[in-house]
Amino acid sequence: xxxxxxxxxxxxxxxxxxxxxxxxxxxxxxxxxxxxxxxxxxxxxxxxxxxxxxxxxxxxxxxxxxxxxxxxxxxxxxxxxxxxxxxxxxxxxxxxxxxxxxxxxxxxxxxxxxxxxxxxxxxxxxxxxxxxxxxxxxxxxxxxxxxxxxxxxxxxxxxxxxxxxxxxxxxxxxxxxxxxxxxxxxxxxxxxxxxxxxxxxxxxxxxxxxxxxxxxxxxxxxxxxxxxxxxxxxxxxxxxxxxxxxxx
Amino acid sequence: xxxxxxxxxxxxxxxxxxxxxxxxxxxxxxxxxxxxxxxxxxxxxxxxxxxxxxxxxxxxxxxxxxxxxxxxxxxxxxxxxxxxxxxxxxxxxxxxxxxxxxxxxxxxxxxxxxxxxxxxxxxxxxxxxxxxxxxxxxxxxxxxxxxxxxxxxxxxxxxxxxxxxxxxxxxxxxxxxxxxxxxxxxxxxxxxxxxxxxxxxxxxxxxxxxxxxxxxxxxxxxxxxxxxxxxxxxxxxxxxxxxxxxxxxxx
Numbered sequence: 001x002x003x004x005x006x007x008x009x010x011x012x013x014x015x016x017x018x019x020x021x022x023x024x025x026x027x028x029x030x031x032x033x034x035x036x037x038x039x040x041x042x043x044x045x046x047x048x049x050x051x052x053x054x055x056x057x058x059x060x061x062x063x064x065x066x067x068x069x070x071x072x073x074x075x076x077x078x079x080x081x082x083x084x085x086x087x088x089x090x091x092x093x094x095x096x097x098x099x100x101x102x103x104x105x106x107x108x109x110x111x112x113x114x115x116x117x118x119x120x121x122x123x124x125x126x127x128x129x130x131x132x133x134x135x136x137x138x139x140x141x142x143x144x145x146x147x148x149x150x151x152x153x154x155x156x157x158x159x160x161x162x163x164x165x166x167x168x169x170x171x172x173x174x175x176x177x178x179x180x181x182x183x184x185x186x187x188x189x190x191x192x193x194x195x196x197x198x199x200x201x202x203x204x205x206x207x208x209x210x211x212x213x214x215x216x217x218x219x220x221x222x223x224x225x226x227x228x229x230x231x232x233x234x235x236x237x238x239x240x241x242x243x244x245x246x247x248x
Numbered sequence: 249x250x251x252x253x254x255x256x257x258x259x260x261x262x263x264x265x266x267x268x269x270x271x272x273x274x275x276x277x278x279x280x281x282x283x284x285x286x287x288x289x290x291x292x293x294x295x296x297x298x299x300x301x302x303x304x305x306x307x308x309x310x311x312x313x314x315x316x317x318x319x320x321x322x323x324x325x326x327x328x329x330x331x332x333x334x335x336x337x338x339x340x341x342x343x344x345x346x347x348x349x350x351x352x353x354x355x356x357x358x359x360x361x362x363x364x365x366x367x368x369x370x371x372x373x374x375x376x377x378x379x380x381x382x383x384x385x386x387x388x389x390x391x392x393x394x395x396x397x398x399x400x401x402x403x404x405x406x407x408x409x410x411x412x413x414x415x416x417x418x419x420x421x422x423x424x425x426x427x428x429x430x431x432x433x434x435x436x437x438x439x440x441x442x443x444x445x446x447x448x449x450x451x452x453x454x455x456x457x458x459x460x461x462x463x464x465x466x467x468x469x470x471x472x473x474x475x476x477x478x479x480x481x482x483x484x485x486x487x488x489x490x491x492x493x494x495x496x497x498x499x
Contacts, residue, residue, distance in 0.1 A: 051400065052400075053396060053399060053400060070402075071399060071400040071401070071402055073402060075400075077397065077400045077401075079393050079396065079397065080393070081393055083391070083393045083394050083397050085394070085411075085412070085415070085416075086416075087415045087416075087418075096401070097401045100398075100401050100402070100403045100407055100411070101402075
């Protein structure tokens with residue numbers, strides 16, 4: 001059953017040609033899909049459309065059978081930069097989505113603390129973002145996206161600025177949390193290995209079109225050793241070729 | 249006390265000693281010695297001669313700062329928030345920035361009389377612009393990704409302003425306040441130069457008329473202290489509001 005449905009979507013910024021052409025895609029409930037592409041291919045635009053930050057010129061986008069007309073409260077967002085508010089502590093940052101709507105209840109605070117624990121940040125709740133490392137900031141940003149227990153999670157290259165080891169740790173944390181809550185995920189990246197490791201299905205985007213789609217047959221939950229298995233490398237290689245339009 | 253502050257104090261002592269020596273060779277009318285100035289200052293303070301003047305100038309500075317900054321901040325927020333207003337008024341703001349505002353002081357004396365009002369208006373006008381410009385810029389150039397976050401979270405325009413744009417712009421707004429505080433003293437003193445019988449600026453003019461150079465120096469020291477006090481007050485505010493979260497690591 002499809003949870004997020006993107007149908008025949010076309011979008012263009014003013015005075016430029018279409019950035020996205022005829023995008024067709026659906027993500028079943030609880031699945032983790034990655035959108036892969038070089039920078040400037042329109043993948044962030046597609047994410048903004050899917051999340052309701054932009055509205056398509058043509059075509060429709062539906063989330064849980066409801067047409068998307070704006071940002072939905074049942075979705076979580078993680079941006080390229082952690083975008084934490086420097087004047088709020090880690091805890092206050094995580095509770096931000098709630099405190100914009102109402103006063104956070106003790107249960108909300110408990111859940112936020114639980115998320116911090118899951119993210120390996122117990123004891124950091126009163127630290128300000130500047131006092132946290134890059135990886136810790138990204139963890140807080142993910143916890144903030146999860147505080148409203150979203151059914152759908154949108155992530156836009158959230159780990160692009162992190163070192164390889166921290167990135168691997170965060171990938172595992174993210175997978176575990178999404179598995180736990182049966183969250184549907186749309187994840188954007190330019191890192192092929194990251195896409196293959198994380199997702200159930202990878203779509204490759206080039207010049208505003210989806211050019212290639214592939215299922216990832218690796219068993220779940222994913223483990224670090226899988227990164228060095230031949231199937232993993234072969235999958236990466238075939239996607240690499242698809243990104244170049246079939247040429248080596 | 250660390251080493252540099254010891255040297256700094258030593259330098260002060262050296263300078264004062266040099267001054268005292270040079271002043272000894274000259275007429276008191278040209279350059280009074282530090283000891284003479286200190287005597288005048290202490291005597292004036294003890295006898296209460298300076299008190300009404302200090303109070304008057306402080307009141308002008310504080311009132312001018314308050315009105316100038318409040319109005320500058322409010323208009324800055326509105327212009328930073330509403331594109332059409334900013335585009336409409338920005339050329340005029342630039343033009344009015346170029347007007348030497350102190351040159352308008354005689355006009356304000358003409359309009360508002362020799363009392364306190366004219367000085368408060370001059371001070372307010374001088375403080376208005378740095379606050380306006382810094383606030384407007386800070387509000388207008390808020391980080392795009394953070395704005396997107398607030399949009400995605402369904403924040404209202406008011407929430408975005410009060411919980412994102414103003415706190416994010418606080419460092420810029422406070423540096424505007426820092427400039428305004430220093431300018432405020434200049435505004436009040438110049439206002440008193442032009443028309444006034446009370447206040448430290450008027451006292452400087454009076455001491456010029458009486459050829460009482462030690463008095464003039466004593467007043468200059470008082471003005472410096474007033475400016476430094478206000479400047480430190482802004483620093484204190486900055487520490488309270490910003491330093492807690494701008495420090496990289498807490499010790």
